[in-house]
Amino acid sequence: MTRGANGKTGKPRASVRQKVAHGAFLITAARSVSRALDLVTLMVLARLLTPADFGLVAIATSAVQLTEAMLELPTGNALLQLKSVGRKPLDTAFTFALLRGLFVAALLAGLSFPLANFFGDERLVPLICFLSVAPALRGLRSPRAFLLFKHLRFRPDATAEIFGKLAALCIAITLALETGSYWAIAAGSVANPLFYVIATYVLVPARPRFTLHSWRLFHRYLGWSIAAQGLSALNWQTDRFVLAKIASQTTVGLFATTRDIAAMPYKVIFESIQRPVISALSRSNGHRDRQGDTYRLTLSAVLSIGIPIAFAQAILAPQLVELVLGPQWLTVVLVFQAASLTLIPGLFSSMTSSLLYASGKPNLIFTRNLYDWAARMPLTVGLTLWGGWKGAVMAFVVSDCLLAFLCMMLVRRTVGISVFQQLAGAWRAAISGICMVGIMLVVGHSTEAGSGPLGIILYLLWMVPLAGSVYAVMLLVIWISIGRPDGIERLAFHFAEPLLPKTARRIVLGRS
Template identity: 40%
Template sequence: MTTTEPIGAPRAPAETASQGGAAFDRVDPISEAAVKGITARTVSGAAWLVAARLGTRAIDFVTLLLLANVLLPGDFGMVAVALTLVQIIEAILEIPVGQVLVRSHTITRDLLDAAFTIGLLRGIVLAVVIAICAEPFAILYHDVRLAPLICFLGVAPAARGLTSPAMTHFAKAIDFRRDLLIELSGKVATLGCSVSLAVATRSYWAIAFGTVAGPMAMLLLSYAFAPYRPRLSLAQWRAFAHFVGWSTAAQLVNALNWQIGRLLLGRFVSKADLGAYSLALDIAGLPEQSIVRPIGRPLLSAFAALQHDHQRLVAAYARTTNSILTIGLPVMLGLSLLAEPAVRLALGAKWQPSWPILQWLALAVIPPLLTAPLGSLAMVLGRTEIFLRRNLIELAVSAPLFLTGAYFYGTYGVVAAHLVIGTAMAFTSTMLVRRLTHIPVHRQLSGSWRTACAGGGLTLVLLALRPYLHGLTGLSLAVGLIACAAIAVASYAALLLLLWRLDGEPPGIEATLTRWVAASWPTITRRASGA
């Protein structure tokens, strides 16, 4: 963006289309009752999305386990190399049409038509660019099988960009129940297609067909839930132009940041080693994709409703950050500390090289949780130039680290780079939050001390229990893992609640959950006694 307005400065009374979309009228400060209503709808919307993402990631995990037991690490490595190019091009050409529609004061037919037309044009350009790049990419990686595989995989991002724009009506109302059904249906299609083909062919093409089947099913279902008759029109293209320019530049850099590890490893290690790394990276990313990313959509709607009340917006950001960390920290710590027995149980001996990678990659996901809602906050405040700035900093840090790590140390060099980059970018993001909200960095971090202490307790519990899992196999190992996880989570929750009470019971996720339990307990006990 070319605006010279300081980041975090008060917003103008209204924003024109050239500043990101339809105009926003000045509104009076939001009442407390309105804030509570927004909070309730946001929590409900987030719950539906998290439930949907947990369900879809559970299906993803089952699919991953079944495929890992049928196919070889080299098959995963082959598809990982092909998907690297496809996902980079998809990310570069990503256009946040949904966010622009949600941010608009009124979603008109012209806006929907423009969103669909832009999505269609993007899909055509994406397919052409992927087809042009496929053959040179295959030559670069010395494998002629990559070219047709890349071209076929390009169908998936094109389908994702053509979903019904009318689904945005539900997003703006913070109602994501239909998203749950659509995502679950898409993952079931992926599971059925990929696993059946894997059993029949024992080929990496099973993964490719599953990758395409899911988005195609979701595309069809989106029009069933949100009927919309496509009409080509760019009458309202200016509503998207501002975000498209900065988004494209930011996505170009972000795409390189996202896939540079796989790109470099594909050049310096075997496809089997790349497959082990890719599998570990996918598993380490499941909790973040299941919990953090789904929350972003209702957050955007909630932050948009609070954008004219800076104090409440900042408070909502702080509470959301602490809630995400409180939920995400025990999951990532548990995944790291129980990586070896979990891989031994679920994937078998041929995937044992992946568990040390998973152990450290899970830890690398923790620092970014400290500023997870930054994207939604920047979008609502119209400060999308922050994305490009952050991504450029990350590229400057990650490119030399990944290159050095991959060249000299292979997979573990890249894993070490992930740890350094995650920590560095978490600190960078806190500085950007300070510019947006004027909250000092130490205040941003001070609210997480209870979660950090409870996480330390969980770590000690798992370190004490983990030796009991050595030598176990099959059902006994599964029961042992479940028992360890349950004891650790109970210890974490008890310690977190104790620290919250000692801290004077401040507002936050602990207070929200305590009130919910207190309100629900009579109903639970009544139903239990009736049963």
């Protein structure tokens, strides 16, 4: 395997890995900007609206997201499996996405009345109907974007996403200032996909046609994936529905919004790497060892990024919650901390999904989600009824850990990487992260954040770089001390090498 990596077969593999890394870096940067815009929007809206407003929209949004995810059509993943993509498969994928969006919108309009009766709030009827426009809009994006994904070109999609977020930010904040109504949140949710779709046609022009000519290319993915996505969405939204029935809208707003904010880094990381990783893993289909090697290195790299973020978020939870949402939200810091730490098991499950999609095994994703549902549903319902929002926190922590273990078992079955090997890929990041946490606790105990947003920002401006520096130095020291194995450290050095002085390059490479 080592010789092969240096031989003729190794060059293309290295090239693909660099393309994946470059694509992932580009999308990560774009998604980071996108989520930063989301945070700015939340920071403003949380000070103009009440937690009850967020709770009402959270209930409606959960209904929309659940229905949308249950009818998700991963046509893009199916197209990535094809060696070459022609006009008819692209038009078929567009037609499927459009029909699915229209069906979701119609279904939600019909469900809005019984849902409003169930939760005892008539305002949900127009709110759900309005939010249901978003799924229909998402199905209209330029189909030619899939061709760019297949060739590991992600800049146009990243640009379109940022444009959509900027438009949503402006519209939501303007409406909140003018009306002080929860409709500002809903308007931003619909404006985002609308302007994203417009941008895709400007950046990647296309004239799609309505056809189902190539439907057979998608039927295997559509069947299993719809079922798998439905279970996954149900697993994610169950605690919100249970809380909405037994608690006030204020409690739901506090819980749902805080958890969503904590999950933003997870979404940035996974949404950024999903398409590049599926593209890379798809190229090694039929070569189990090569696919396993690619997966192992990618998982290790993702965990090396996710672990310090999860640890730092949990330590800085009080400051982050007060800065983003305001002091009235500090009662749910525990939700933020728990959701931050579950970023780590969440990365295992998300990476497994990419592997199984790339391997053409959506049936295993359904099986995994079914087992997850069988464990998560009774835990969520029972613990939430018993302990309210604190019980819901316990439920999603335990459930996410169980799901991660199940995913590791599926990876062992698919590419032959043992559970121990998967966990071992994170040991350098784990040790470095623990050292980082120790420094943060010691320094944080002796220095407190100032009062108000400005004081918190000044505190974070020196604490976050300090934590990042400690983590990076420890990771580099451990990597050099064990012989500089292949991993994210080598990849990071590859990109940073032109910027480093010769002395630093010699130290990193071990040259005299």
